[in-house]
Amino acid sequence: GLEPGSNCVFCLVLLTVALGAQALTPSHHLSLSDVERLKGLLSQPFTDLASAYYSIVGLSKLGASVADENMPVSNETRDILLAAVSEDSTVTQIFRAVSALSSLGLPLASQEVVAALIARIAKEDNVLAITTALQTATRLSQQAELGGILEEIEDLAARLDDLGGVYLQFEEGLEATALFVTAAYTLSDHADTEPPLKEDQVIQLANSVFSKKSWDSRSEAFSVACAAAALSSNRFHVPVIVSTQGPATVSHSQPILHLLVTDILSNPLASASVLVESAQAVASKSVVLSQAPFSLRDGIFELNFMASQPASGYYQFAVVVTGDSRLVANQVELKVKVSTEVAITNMDLSVVDKDQSIGTKTSRVDYPFKAKGSFTADSHQNFAMTFQLVDVNTGVELTPHQTFVRFHNQKTGQEVVFVAEPDGKNLYKFELDTAERKSEFDSMSGTYVLHLIVGDATLENPILWNVADVVLKFLDEEAPAAIQSKTLYMPKPDIQHLFREPEKKPPTVVSNTFTALVLSPFLLLLILWFKLGANISNFSLSPSSVLFHVGHACMLGLMYVYWTHLNMFQTLKYLAIIGSLTFLAGNRMLAQKAVKRIAAEQSSRLAKYRSLR
Amino acid sequence: MSNSVISVIYRFLEEYRTKTSNKLKVVDAYLFYILLTGALQFLYCLLVGTFPFNSFLAGFISCVGAFILGVCLRIQINPDNKGDFLSISQERAFADFLLAHTVLHLVVINFIG
Numbered sequence: 001g002l003e004p005g006s007n008c009v010f011c012l013v014l015l016t017v018a019l020g021a022q023a024l025t026p027s028h029h030l031s032l033s034d035v036e037r038l039k040g041l042l043s044q045p046f047t048d049l050a051s052a053y054y055s056i057v058g059l060s061k062l063g064a065s066v067a068d069e070n071m072p073v074s075n076e077t078r079d080i081l082l083a084a085v086s087e088d089s090t091v092t093q094i095f096r097a098v099s100a101l102s103s104l105g106l107p108l109a110s111q112e113v114v115a116a117l118i119a120r121i122a123k124e125d126n127v128l129a130i131t132t133a134l135q136t137a138t139r140l141s142q143q144a145e146l147g148g149i150l151e152e153i154e155d156l157a158a159r160l161d162d163l164g165g166v167y168l169q170f171e172e173g174l175e176a177t178a179l180f181v182t183a184a185y186t187l188s189d190h191a192d193t194e195p196p197l198k199e200d201q202v203i204q205l206a207n208s209v210f211s212k213k214s215w216d217s218r219s220e221a222f223s224v225a226c227a228a229a230a231l232s233s234n235r236f237h238v239p240v241i242v243s244t245q246g247p248a249t250v251s252h253s254q255p256i257l258h259l260l261v262t263d264i265l266s267n268p269l270a271s272a273s274v275l276v277e278s279a280q281a282v283a284s285k286s287v288v289l290s291q292a293p294f295s296l297r298d299g300i301f302e303l304n305f306m307a308s309q310p311a312s313g314y315y316q317f318a319v320v321v322t323g324d325s326r327l328v329a330n331q332v333e334l335k336v337k338v339s340t341e342v343a344i345t346n347m348d349l350s351v352v353d354k355d356q357s358i359g360t361k362t363s364r365v366d367y368p369f370k371a372k373g374s375f376t377a378d379s380h381q382n383f384a385m386t387f388q389l390v391d392v393n394t395g396v397e398l399t400p401h402q403t404f405v406r407f408h409n410q411k412t413g414q415e416v417v418f419v420a421e422p423d424g425k426n427l428y429k430f431e432l433d434t435a436e437r438k439s440e441f442d443s444m445s446g447t448y449v450l451h452l453i454v455g456d457a458t459l460e461n462p463i464l465w466n467v468a469d470v471v472l473k474f475l476d477e478e479a480p481a482a483i484q485s486k487t488l489y490m491p492k493p494d495i496q497h498l499f500r501e502p503e504k505k506p507p508t509v510v511s512n513t514f515t516a517l518v519l520s521p522f523l524l525l526l527i528l529w530f531k532l533g534a535n536i537s538n539f540s541l542s543p544s545s546v547l548f549h550v551g552h553a554c555m556l557g558l559m560y561v562y563w564t565h566l567n568m569f570q571t572l573k574y575l576a577i578i579g580s581l582t583f584l585a586g587n588r589m590l591a592q593k594a595v596k597r598i599a600a601e602q603s604s605r606l607a608k609y610r611s612l613r
Numbered sequence: 614m615s616n617s618v619i620s621v622i623y624r625f626l627e628e629y630r631t632k633t634s635n636k637l638k639v640v641d642a643y644l645f646y647i648l649l650t651g652a653l654q655f656l657y658c659l660l661v662g663t664f665p666f667n668s669f670l671a672g673f674i675s676c677v678g679a680f681i682l683g684v685c686l687r688i689q690i691n692p693d694n695k696g697d698f699l700s701i702s703q704e705r706a707f708a709d710f711l712l713a714h715t716v717l718h719l720v721v722i723n724f725i726g
């Protein structure tokens with residue numbers, strides 16, 4: 001696929017911001033510098049036929065002149081070319097033959113060519129082959145039956161990949177897409193049939209082809225040049241590019257909005273007329289202008305927007321370009337900024353006593369002068385400032401985004417910034433309560449230089465005004481401690497890693513006692529068994545019995561070894577071996593025991609029976 | 614009230630002494646031993662805390678499991694229950710007992726840590 005370079009993404013962003021399109025409008029086109037670069041690449045000297053073809057044809061499409069080449073033709077050459085037109089040649093061969101024949105002015109049978117092409121398309125079903133077939137058809141007579149070939153345009157268009165609704169291109173790449181655009185429009189013009197491409201598709205194709213601004217090879221440059229020429233001068237679809245000349249800003253000093261309306265090659269559209277359908281303020285949504293035409297001067301469309309006396313701010317323009325039925329994407333949205341200059345009026349500084357027993361002393365200061373004396377405020381007093389911001393041209397009150405009051409201590413380098421806020425009547429007020437704000441000043445008493453900073457995107461004259469000097473006196477002044485920022489970048493204190501504390505264990509005595517205690521019932525068991533008369537007198541020394549007991553003992557031993565050394569897998573392995581032996585022996589032993597028991601029971605039953613009788 | 618309880622207990626002990634066969638008494642002694650061991654482990658845990666918990670669990674479960682298996686063995690070799698276990702001979706019961714104990718010991722040793 002196609003990857004626009006970061007350059008192009010930046011252009012895309014800029015253009016998107018400038019155009020703010022909701023309907024699809026071209027996000028890429030060839031600016032004049034792009035066209036020059038394209039011509040430069042094609043003007044490089046050529047050494048083989050392919051390069052010659054690309055350069056000559058490409059430059060002629062861009063309108064540059066090319067040296068004339070004359071070639072004599074012999075009968076054999078003509079026969080070879082005519083023979084190439086058949087089902088057995090590839091589409092490219094047919095194309096070259098037809099191009100050569102038509103360029104040399106030799107007659108050819110259009111119907112035969114069409115038949116050969118349709119047969120080849122069925123066999124070579126790829127994008128490039130079909131595009132070449134389309135190109136071939138443009139060289140044929142207009143009386144030929146081109147319907148079958150024209151249908152291929154729609155089929156090919158269906159194979160385009162849609163990327164994010166912005167780009168439409170073949171997976172074969174930029175060249176294939178550009179060649180397709182060229183072929184489709186050239187053939188449509190030749191056959192006088194509108195190509196089956198929708199407006200959005202045309203724009204998306206243009207975006208894909210013109211998003212790349214530096215080309216890898218001559219053939220790529222050639223394809224882009226051909227596509228640009230096709231899109232700027234075909235009979236059906238001409239994408240129009242609307243952009244502002246310079247930033248989209250008007251002001252009192254520059255009241256005219258300049259628009260450039262061009263085609264894809266940045267050629268101005270001579271016959272267009274441009275109209276503002278509506279201009280709406282972004283903030284208040286009120287419509288300031290509607291159905292106002294632009295006037296054309298020296299190829300640039302102009303409109304005096306300031307004549308409508310718009311307030312400063314942003315405006316959304318809906319612009320329509322008419323005058324040519326071929327124009328595509330002729331409805332554009334633009335964001336226009338109206339900027340102005342601000343003036344500060346009625347700047348009053350005063351020191352107000354908190355209990356208001358002593359009257360306030362207000363001084364007026366005029367921009368850009370500084371107040372004559374300095375103002376002193378200690379912890380019983382507040383320092384207050386009021387002012388108004390007005391539009392220089394209209395006298396309307398403004399509320400810019402940035403109105404900061406900055407205190408700067410020249411000796412310690414401290415800088416404290418506050419925001420001045422307007423009240424309901426757009427009168428700006430700032431009050432500094434010395435006692436309340438002492439933490440921001442680190443309680444450093446001294447002389448602070450006061451600046452007022454006013455700024456906004458719509459202001460042409462941001463203001464930095466040194467208004468006055470203010471002496472602040474704080475209570476409990478600390479010794480000038482090093483400013484916080486100095487210690488910010490020193491190494492911090494080391495953090496010692498605290499390993500997990502081992503759990504508290506009981507003293508060894510206790511655990512030892514309990515170990516003995518837990519083992520003691522075993523002794524009790526042995527005693528009980530002895531008292532009950534349990535014995536091993538019945539122990540038969542048969543091999544299976546011995547083996548069983550040995551095996552069983554081994555299994556218990558294995559358990560101990562498992563606890564100390566082994567893992568589950570090894571244990572299971574050993575257990576399987578010992579266990580099966582023990583099982584077999586045990587089975588034997590128990591069977592023998594069972595036989596003995598049953599025999600004993602039977603004999604005792606017999607004895608009982610006999611005694612009863 | 615307490616009188617009747619004591620007399621019941623006395624009666625029970627008498628019956629036990631006379632009616633139960635020696636074989637069963639041997640198994641009962643074993644069960645009593647297991648019970649004591651388990652109870653002592655639990656007492657230790659109560660007194661000193663559960664560290665290390667997995668060892669305590671392994672030991673305690675071992676006692677509980679052994680007790681249960683012992684009870685099963687006792688039930689199966691009791692001649693009074695012969696009707697319920699027609700297909701299981703005494704030797705078979707003992708073999709089952711051993712096999713189950715092997716598995717129990719494997720698990721306990723794995724868990725004891």
